[in-house]
């Protein structure tokens with residue numbers, strides 16, 4: 001069974017502003033989005049603020065209805081079987097809301113277990129197991145108001161896991177959490193995936209998506225503009241690969257010859273007083289990678305293999321791919 005299937009979903013928000021003179025504004029938050037997530041997969045939805053990530057999570061979690069299209073969770077229609085689906089999924093929204101700050105972490109968990117009508121004795125065992133998983137055992141009896149942002153987020157995560165959901169929706173799980181806390185949350189996410197939970201997470205952080213996700217969809221202004229594995233996305237980059245070479249004792253004129261090599265777009269040279277020269281060569285790649293290595297080889301021969309001290313090939317990162325696709329800033333403009 002496919003844990004998460006989203007088919008051709010569009011969501012339009014209509015809001016009215018003004019009191020005397022009504023102004024109606026419509027925002028199309030999602031445009032014909034289709035996504036399928038397999039069992040045990042960590043699927044990432046990567047997009048900037050306002051891209052539509054939360055809207056999609058809410059639709060999948062049965063909290064919001066799409067304008068058109070449908071969402072199916074574990075084979076059930078999100079529009080028709082909301083109650084059934086809610087028992088099978090866990091949801092985490094980034095942010096501070098939803099916990100009782102005056103209660104301890106432990107009592108928060110007991111309270112939510114009660115809401116889920118869990119047997120108190122069984123619940124107690126499960127609560128301690130989850131607190132252990134998210135690393136909050138030591139502070140379980142402290143009030144939530146003294147918790148750091150990261151600790152609160154981990155408590156949210158433990159709460160979302162209480163009823164042992166099959167599918168987890170994590171909406172920007174590390175937003176506002178410091179680097180150490182974020183790392184801890186990523187560790188827990190990976191551990192949950194090992195326990196074969198299906199995880200759908202959203203993020204605006206490319207490094208996080210790359211580290212955690214088997215597949216990533218890039219969402220831009222409500223549209224999925226790319227969907228692939230992190231490696232596959234990197235391959236789609238039309239950008240430039242940088243070849244960095246350090247060489248000793250060669251003529252500066254070699255730069256002219258390098259510029260003529262097929263695929264080379266730009267060459268810069270810096271040198272220090274020990275006649276060590278540093279070349280930065282920008283190569284316009286094609287998909288197979290063969291061109292790059294032939295190019296690097298040709299350049300090394302032009303410089304003279306025996307003079308080359310160091311050669312580093314810097315492949316485009318997922319960050320580059322992402323920036324190119326969402327068009328945030330031009331990276332090959334030099």
Ligand SMILES: Nc1ncnc2c1ncn2[C@@H]1O[C@H](COP(=O)(O)OP(=O)(O)O)[C@@H](O)[C@H]1O
Nearest residue numbers: 013015027029048049050051052053054055056
């Ligand atoms: N309740 C709402 N009413 C009107 N517009 C909304 C509402 N919620 C979100 N939007 C708009 O929909 C778009 C997508 O928002 P959202 O799904 O929250 O994006 P993200 O989670 O990626 O930041 C944004 O332009 C946002 O302003």
Ligand SMILES: [Mg+2]
Nearest residue numbers: 053054055172
């Ligand atoms: Mg959001």
